Amino acid sequence: MSDFPHDIDLDAFWDRATHCKINQAPASAAMIAELQAELGYRLPLSYVAFMNRYNGGRPHLCCCPTEQGTSWAEDHCAIDSFLSIGRDAAYSLGGSLGSRFKIEKWGYPDLGVYICNCPSAGHDMVALDYRECGPEGEPRVVHVDQERDYAVTVLAPNFEAFIRALVSPEVYDTSEQDYLDDLDKVASAPFSALLEELLEQFHEVPDLGPLIRQIALRIVHEKRYFALHADPLSQLLYDLQFWLYRNCYPVNDEESYLQVYCDMIAFAKGFGTGGYAPDFIRDWFRARLAGGQMRQAADGLVLTPAYRAQLLEQLSGFRPLSPDSQEQP
Structure with missing residues (x-):
C-alpha cells in the first residue's frame, strides 16, 4: 500500500481529542476489497493510504474553499468528520449510517462514495464523484448540498488535492x-x-x-x-x-x-x-x-x-x- 505524501503532517491534521470517538482500526485489504465490491467503486489509493493512518475522525483543518456559495457559507464548506473505512461503526462507509444509507434513505444522488459528514447533521455531505471517471477511475471530490436541491460543487480534482485544500476555520472567522x-x-x-x-x-x-x-x-x-x-x-x-x-x-x-x-x-x-x-x-x-x-x-x-x-x-x-x-x- 502506498504512503500518503510525507509533507502532510497527518498527526497534526486530526483533532486527537475527539477522533478516538469516531476513529476505527485501519481497514484490512480484505475489508477494503469487500467494501469496494459492495459500493461499486474502486477507492483511490491516496484515500486508502490517508485513512490507513487514522481511519476516520475529526480534522483540525475542516474548511474547504469553494468558488460558489454553499448552505454553510458563501465561500467555503465545512467538514465535521471523515467516515471510517469499515462497516462496524454506524458512521463508516459500510455502516448503518454510511454511504449507501445517504443514497437509499436520504435521497442523495448516486454519484459515488460519501466520505465526509458536515456540521449540518446530514443536510450536506462530501463525496468521491465517479461520474466522469467511471467506477475504476480517479474521482473528483465534491460537496453535495441537500439544502440546495442536492447541488454538486467540485472541491478538488482528486482526493490528495482535496486534503491539501483544507484550511483552519480561523481563516473564515468573521x-x-x-x-x-x-x-x-x-x-x-x-x-x-x-x-x-x-x-x-x-x-x-x-x-x-x-x-x-x-x-x-x-x-x-x-x-x-x-x-x-x-x-x-x-x-x-x-x-x-x-x-x-x-x-x-x-x-x-x-x-x-x-x-x-x-x-x-x-x-x-x-x-x-x-x-x-x-x-x-x-x-x-x-x-x-x-x-x-x-x-x-x-x-x-x-x-x-x-x-x-x-x-x-x-x-x-x-x-x-x-x-x-x-x-x-
Missing part, C-alpha cells in the same frame, strides 16, 4: 465583524412591519421600541451575536413580543402563536435574529402557563396583571446604550 454588524443592526435596523404595527397600538409602556433595542443590545454584548435562547434576556423579549401581539390579536393556543411569532423578530429582514428554534418558544410558553404568569381569559390567553407589573419593573432597569459601547448596561 465573528468580530459579525458582532459589530449585529450591534449596528439591533441599534438602528428597521423593525418588521408587524412589530411596528404592534408598537403603534401599544400604550402601556412609553417608548417600548427603544427599550426592545436596549435589551437586544445587551444580548449582543453578552453573546457577541443576536439570538434568542433560554436565557433571562431572551425570555424577556419572548414576554414582550407576546404582550405586544396579544394587545392587538387573540392568542388561543401555543401552535397558533408559533405561526405568527416568527414575523415579529425571528425572520424580520431588518431587526431580526435570522431564525429561531421553536422549542425555545414552546418551553417559554409552557413555563408561563405552568407558572401562572399566563392564564386563559374569555377572549384567549393573556399575561396576568401581576406578571405585567413585574415586566414593567424589569423594564425600568434598562437605560440607553450606544451600539459602539463595550460597557455592560
Whole structure:
C-alpha cells in the first residue's frame, strides 16, 4: 500500500481529542476489497493510504474553499468528520449510517462514495464523484448540498488535492465583524412591519421600541451575536413580543402563536435574529402557563396583571446604550 505524501503532517491534521470517538482500526485489504465490491467503486489509493493512518475522525483543518456559495457559507464548506473505512461503526462507509444509507434513505444522488459528514447533521455531505471517471477511475471530490436541491460543487480534482485544500476555520472567522454588524443592526435596523404595527397600538409602556433595542443590545454584548435562547434576556423579549401581539390579536393556543411569532423578530429582514428554534418558544410558553404568569381569559390567553407589573419593573432597569459601547448596561 502506498504512503500518503510525507509533507502532510497527518498527526497534526486530526483533532486527537475527539477522533478516538469516531476513529476505527485501519481497514484490512480484505475489508477494503469487500467494501469496494459492495459500493461499486474502486477507492483511490491516496484515500486508502490517508485513512490507513487514522481511519476516520475529526480534522483540525475542516474548511474547504469553494468558488460558489454553499448552505454553510458563501465561500467555503465545512467538514465535521471523515467516515471510517469499515462497516462496524454506524458512521463508516459500510455502516448503518454510511454511504449507501445517504443514497437509499436520504435521497442523495448516486454519484459515488460519501466520505465526509458536515456540521449540518446530514443536510450536506462530501463525496468521491465517479461520474466522469467511471467506477475504476480517479474521482473528483465534491460537496453535495441537500439544502440546495442536492447541488454538486467540485472541491478538488482528486482526493490528495482535496486534503491539501483544507484550511483552519480561523481563516473564515468573521465573528468580530459579525458582532459589530449585529450591534449596528439591533441599534438602528428597521423593525418588521408587524412589530411596528404592534408598537403603534401599544400604550402601556412609553417608548417600548427603544427599550426592545436596549435589551437586544445587551444580548449582543453578552453573546457577541443576536439570538434568542433560554436565557433571562431572551425570555424577556419572548414576554414582550407576546404582550405586544396579544394587545392587538387573540392568542388561543401555543401552535397558533408559533405561526405568527416568527414575523415579529425571528425572520424580520431588518431587526431580526435570522431564525429561531421553536422549542425555545414552546418551553417559554409552557413555563408561563405552568407558572401562572399566563392564564386563559374569555377572549384567549393573556399575561396576568401581576406578571405585567413585574415586566414593567424589569423594564425600568434598562437605560440607553450606544451600539459602539463595550460597557455592560
